[in-house]
Amino acid sequence: MRRFRFPLRPLLRLRSQLERQARRAMATAMGEVAAVERKLQNVAQGIADCGEQARGGDPVGLLARALEDSLRRQQRRLQTDGRRAQAVLDRARTEYLTAQRELRTIERLREQRHEAWRDDVQRAEQAELDELARLGRLAAERREEAR
Numbered sequence: 001m002r003r004f005r006f007p008l009r010p011l012l013r014l015r016s017q018l019e020r021q022a023r024r025a026m027a028t029a030m031g032e033v034a035a036v037e038r039k040l041q042n043v044a045q046g047i048a049d050c051g052e053q054a055r056g057g058d059p060v061g062l063l064a065r066a067l068e069d070s071l072r073r074q075q076r077r078l079q080t081d082g083r084r085a086q087a088v089l090d091r092a093r094t095e096y097l098t099a100q101r102e103l104r105t106i107e108r109l110r111e112q113r114h115e116a117w118r119d120d121v122q123r124a125e126q127a128e129l130d131e132l133a134r135l136g137r138l139a140a141e142r143r144e145e146a147r
Helices: 009-053 059-146
Strands: none
Touching: 009 059
């Protein structure tokens, strides 16, 4: 029998590659969001530590207040970076879901075509078997008539 050939195989391969690229981009964006969140946690802990030290009016307290102010500025920058990273992640997630949906569509079409091909092959095989059975009956009838 003839082999199954899917005419859209190059498109299926392309969609698969695009889906993998989108998944990698989303994973990278997720890593970036997580990194910013870790930095924010560290800064928040630093602010809390400086807040305790800043209560005194001594030089250490003054230095702690200055460091706390610097950490608060860093915190605002990181919050802005976090919003940007989250926006990139949202776009990457949307692109991944779109690529995944397009890939699944082509895969379903391939499966449907493969099932139709398999049905055609089974029908053709059954037709051959039916023909062989008919020829066998015909040969048996001729032998009976020849007796």
